Amino acid sequence: MPIESDWLLRRAEADPEALALVDAARGGQRLSYGAWNARVNRTAHFLRDSLGITHGERVAALAHNCTELLDLLFACAKLGAIFQPLNWRLSAPELALLVSDAAPRALVYGPELRPTAQALRRMVPGVLPHYVALDLLEDLPFAAREAHPDAELPALALDCGDPWVLCGTGGSTGSPKQAVLTHGSMQANAQNTVASWGLDASDVALLNAPLFHTGGLNVFTTPLVYAGGASVVCRGFDVEQVFDQVQRGAVSLLFGVPTMFLEMQRHPRFEQVDFARLKLVISGGAPCPPPVFERFFARGVDFRTGYGLTEAGPNNFWLPPEQVRRKPGAVGVPVSGVEARLDGEGAQGELLLRGAHVCAGYWNCPEETARAFDDGWLRTGDLAERDADGHFRIVGRLKEVILSGGENVYPSEVESVLSGHAAVAEVAVIGAPDSTWGEVPHALVVARPGCAPLTLELLHRVCEGRLARYKWPRSLQLLPALPRTAAGKVDRRALMAARSAS
Numbered sequence: 174m175p176i177e178s179d180w181l182l183r184r185a186e187a188d189p190e191a192l193a194l195v196d197a198a199r200g201g202q203r204l205s206y207g208a209w210n211a212r213v214n215r216t217a218h219f220l221r222d223s224l225g226i227t228h229g230e231r232v233a234a235l236a237h238n239c240t241e242l243l244d245l246l247f248a249c250a251k252l253g254a255i256f257q258p259l260n261w262r263l264s265a266p267e268l269a270l271l272v273s274d275a276a277p278r279a280l281v282y283g284p285e286l287r288p289t290a291q292a293l294r295r296m297v298p299g300v301l302p303h304y305v306a307l308d309l310l311e312d313l314p315f316a317a318r319e320a321h322p323d324a325e326l327p328a329l330a331l332d333c334g335d336p337w338v339l340c341g342t343g344g345s346t347g348s349p350k351q352a353v354l355t356h357g358s359m360q361a362n363a364q365n366t367v368a369s370w371g372l373d374a375s376d377v378a379l380l381n382a383p384l385f386h387t388g389g390l391n392v393f394t395t396p397l398v399y400a401g402g403a404s405v406v407c408r409g410f411d412v413e414q415v416f417d418q419v420q421r422g423a424v425s426l427l428f429g430v431p432t433m434f435l436e437m438q439r440h441p442r443f444e445q446v447d448f449a450r451l452k453l454v455i456s457g458g459a460p461c462p463p464p465v466f467e468r469f470f471a472r473g474v475d476f477r478t479g480y481g482l483t484e485a486g487p488n489n490f491w492l493p494p495e496q497v498r499r500k501p502g503a504v505g506v507p508v509s510g511v512e513a514r515l516d517g518e519g520a521q522g523e524l525l526l527r528g529a530h531v532c533a534g535y536w537n538c539p540e541e542t543a544r545a546f547d548d549g550w551l552r553t554g555d556l557a558e559r560d561a562d563g564h565f566r567i568v569g570r571l572k573e574v575i576l577s578g579g580e581n582v583y584p585s586e587v588e589s590v591l592s593g594h595a596a597v598a599e600v601a602v603i604g605a606p607d608s609t610w611g612e613v614p615h616a617l618v619v620a621r622p623g624c625a626p627l628t629l630e631l632l633h634r635v636c637e638g639r640l641a642r643y644k645w646p647r648s649l650q651l652l653p654a655l656p657r658t659a660a661g662k663v664d665r666r667a668l669m670a671a672r673s674a675s
Contacts, residue, residue, distance in 0.1 A: 174332060174333045174357070175330060175331070175332060175333075176331055176332060176333045176335075176356050176357055176360060178250050178251075178253070178329060178331045178335075178337075178356050179250060179251055179328070179329075180247070180250070180395075180398050180399060181206065181209060181210040181213055181247050181250075181251075181398070182210055182251075182325065184206040184210070184398065184401055185206045185207045185209075185210035185211075187206075187401065188206060188374075188401060189205060189206055189207025189210075190205050190206075190207060191205060191206050191374065191401055191403075192204075192205060192206075192377075192403040193205055193206040193208075193209045193398070193403055193404075194209060194240055194243065194403060194404055194405075194406055195377075195403065195404070195405040195406065195423075196239075196240050196406055197405055197406060197407045197408070197414065197418075198239060198406070198407070198408050204240070206401070209244075211323035212244060212323070213244050213247045213248050213251065214248075214251070214322070214323045214324060214325060214326065215318045215319065215321045215322065215323050216244045216245065216248040216318050217248040217251040217252050217326055218318070218321035218322055218324075218326070219317060219318035219321045220232060220245075220248055220249075220252060220254065220279070221252055221326075222321065223313070223317060223321075224278060224279050224302075224303050224305070225278065225302075226249075226252055226254050226278055226279065227252065227253070227254065228252065228253035228254065228329070229253065229254070229255065229336075230254050230255065230277075230278045231254070231255045231256075231257050231275045231276065231277035231278060231339065232245060232249055232254055232255070232256055232257065232277055232278065232279050232281065233257040233258075233259055233272060233275065233277035233279065233280045233281070233301070234256070234257065234258050234259060234280070234281045234282070235259045235261055235268070235280060235281070235282040235283065235286045235289060235290060236261070236281065236282060236283030236285075236286060236307055237261065237283055237285060237286075237383075237408050237409060238380065238381065238383060238384050238389070238406060238407060238408050238409060239283065239307070239406065239408065240406050241281070241307055241315060242258065242384045243384070243394070243404075243406065245281060246258075246338070246390070247398075249337065249338075250337060250356070251326050251329070252326070252329075253329045253331055253335060255275075255336045255337065255338065255339055256337065256338045256339070257271075257275050257277055257338075257339040257351070258338070258340070258341075258384055258385040258390070259271060259272075259341070259385060260341050260383070260385045260386075260641075261285075261286055261289070261383075261385065262580070262641040262642070262643060263641050264638055264639055264640055264641060265289050265292035265293060265296060265638070266296070266638075266639055267639075267640070267641065268289065268293060269293060269296040269297050271341060271351065272293060272297050272300055272301065273297055273300055274351065274536060274537055275339055275351065275536060276300055277301060278301075278302055278303060279301065279302065279303035279304070279305055280293065280301050280303070280304050280305065281305040281306075281307065281315060282304065282305070282306060282307065283307045283308075284306070284307060284308040284310065287306075287310075287311075290304060331356055332356075332357075333355060333356060333357025333360075333529070334355050334356075334357060334533060335355060335356050335357075336353045336354070336355055336356075336533065337354055337355060337356045337359055338353075338354040338359065338390065339351040339352070339353060339354075339536050340352045340354055340385075340386075340387050340390070340483050340532075341385065341483075342482075342483040342484065342535075342581070350535045350536070350538055350541060351535060351536040352387075352483045352484050352532040352534075352535060352536075353532050353533040353534055353535065353536055354387070354391075354483075354532050354533075355532070355533050357529055358529060358530050358531060358532055358533065359391065359395055360399070361510055361528065361529035361530040362391055362395070362396065362486045362487070362488055362530040363391075363395050363396040363398075363399035363400075364399065364509075364510065365486070365488060365508045365509050365510040365511060365528075365530055366392075366393075366396040366488045366508070367396050367399060367400045368508075368509045368510075369488075369491045369508035369509045370396075370453065370488070370491060370508070371452075372393075372396055372397060372400045372402060372426075373400055373401075373402065374400055374401035374402055375402065375425070376393075376397060376400070376402040376403075376425045376426055376452065377397075377402060377403045377404070377405060377423065377424045377425055377426065378393035378394065378397055378402070378403075378404050378405070378424060378425075378426035378427070378428065379404075379405050379407065379415060379418050379419075379424045379426070379427055379428075380393070380394055380404040380405060380406050380407060381407040381408075381409055381410045381411070381414070381415070381429075381433075382410075382428060382429065382430070382579075383409070386458075386483075386579075387481070387482075387483045387486070387487045388428065388430070388457060388458060388481075388487060388579070391486065391487055391488070392428045392455070392457065392479070392481075392487060392488060393426050393428055396488075397426075405418060405423060405424055410429070410433050410436075412436050412437055412440045412442075413440075413442075415427075415433075415437060416437075416440070416442045416443075416446045419446055419447070419448060419450070419451065420446050420447060422447075422450040424450075424451070425450060425451060425452040425453070426451070426452060426453050427451055427453070427454045427455070428455050428456075428457065428479075429456060430456065430457065430458035430459055430578060430579030431456055431458070431459050431460070431461040431462065431465060431578075431579070431611055432459075432578040432579065432609060432610055432611070434456055434461065434465050434469075434476075435462070435465060435608075435609060438464075438465060438468050438469075443468075443472075444472075448469075448472055448473065448474045449473070451474065453477070454469065454474055454475070454476050454477065455476075455477045455478070455479045456476070456477070456478050456479065457478070457479040457480065457481060457487065457579075458576065458578075458579030459576040459577075459578070459579055459611045459612070460478075460502070460567065460576075460611060461478055461502065462608075462611075463501065463502070466501040466502065467501075470498055470501075475494060475497040475498070476497070476501075477492055477497055478492075478501075478502050478503070478504055479504060480504040480565070480567055482553060483532070484531060484532045484545065484551055484553075485511075485526045485528075485530060485531045485532065485551055485553070486511070486530045486531075488508060488530075489504070489507060489508060489511050489513065489526060489530075490504035490505045490506060490507055490508060490511075490513075490565060491505045491506060491507075491508050492504060492505030492506075492564065493505065493506075496562075496564065500560075500564060500566075502566060503560075503564050503565065503566045504564075504565050504566060504567060505564050505565065506563055506564060506565070507565075510528050510529060510530060511526060511527075511528045511530060512526065512527040512528055513525070513526055513527075513565060514550070515557060515558075515559060516547075516552070520558050520559050520560070521556065521557070521558040521559075521568065522556070522557070523552060523553065523554065523555065523556060523557075523571055524553045524555045524556070524557040524565070524567070525547065525550040525551060525552055525553065526550065526551045526553060527549055527550045527551065531551050534546070554571045554572040554574075555567055555569070555571065555572075556568050556569040556571055573585075573603075573665065575602075575603070575604035575612050575613075575614055576604075576611055576612055577604075577607075577610045577611060577612050577613050577614070577643055578609075578610040578611065578643065580641075580643050582602075582604075582614050582643065582644050584601070584602040584603065584614075586640070586644070587602045587614055587616075587636075587640065587644050587645075587646065588600050588601060588602050590635060590636055590639050590640055591616060591618070591632060591635055591636070591646075593635070594631070594632075594635045595621065595624055596620060596621050596624035596625055596626075596627050596631070597618055597619075597620070597621060597627070598618075598619040598620060598621040598622075599618070599619035599654070599655050600616060600617070600618045600619070601616075601617045601655055601663050601665070601668055602614050602615065602616050602617075602646060603615055603617065603665060603668050603669060603672060605647070605648060605672060607647070610643075613646075613647040613648070614644060614645065614646045614647060615646060615647065615648045615649075615650065615672055616632060616646035616648070616649050616650070617650045617652050617655065617668055617672065618632075618649060618650070618651055618652070619651075619652055619653065619654055619655060620651060627649065627651060628649070629646065629648065629649045632645070632646055632649060633645055633646075650672060655668070656668065
């Protein structure tokens, strides 16, 4: 089905002077939709004429949050190209797998990620034809786009199923996967969100969630472009910056993972900041501790929990205002355009989702895609329950994935790295509760006789350069053997019990 892909052009035509972006890293520089559309046009001409980027080709980006990443996102839409935002928290070997899988024509990188870009150049020779630097120190400078025209590009005939973004996720095996977010799925998420959450052109969101996550891209950012609202683009999460923006009344929408809200509440300014101008405050990415709700409620803030995943939305539910304080932690009812059901008997089971907002599967992973979908329904792997009012609540996970501060940690990936050390005979990684991050990896290890003593410091040295730091085990427990089921598999329930007893 054909789709209108150039959202920026339509916004620029409708209201060219309306505020689109505020660049917090550049002193609050403001950009209208007309000016942003012209800048994105120059970016698209640069990608096409200097780098040869055309329909269906990939453009990778490795940088902390900046307005240039959003320029690339919408320039790719104008070209029919595919944007691949890379998780800068990953190690170079992890990134090399993703780059090799997608084979992008160009990598645009920020100055702080130059060493990683250089490592990728060595690790994937010949895969990336072009390296583009966001500063002027080496490679082709991104500023070269300024020499290109800001004229509109020829209109493209794109289909709902045409890919727009490859968004990194993972599997239960820990193998790298990239969800294919299409023009249709991202537009559906935007429409669903605007209609169900009540967003409009007056709204401004604080964008400090990383743009390599669907949360940064699609909770508020792309829906606001669709609605004509604005985003304050921040390099990352900074408590003082959040409070400054909220206190000035500069934003109406606030999204974060539980860790961010915990940091806000631990800060001495929390009790003094005026939250009255905030229209929505919503947490996602992991379960949020009950005390977070209580403290926000005490400050008069209707703090909500959202539920989504890279493969769907991520905006799937809405809790009506009158239910927010009655049902803290509930995610509510499916938003417009989303179907949800439970696979199981009774009021609890695996959550399945269906709708135009769901991704088209995983890039180059037909078997993983087939496992994830059941007759058009996405199997989330999450356990949910539905109450008598039809409101959903996420109560657990069927998958083994550990959610640490909004990041996915796949035990088998960590286990694979740790088991490579000579002193490790067997290893299993499970989640352990943590007051800050929700969960952190906990390693249960059987030491190999005759080797050096195993310590947490030693395990960290094994992980250095091979795993992102949030995947490193935060605690170590030595066992004489790993418990196993009758089928010979590691008994993770027994491991959880062993951890609790330690």
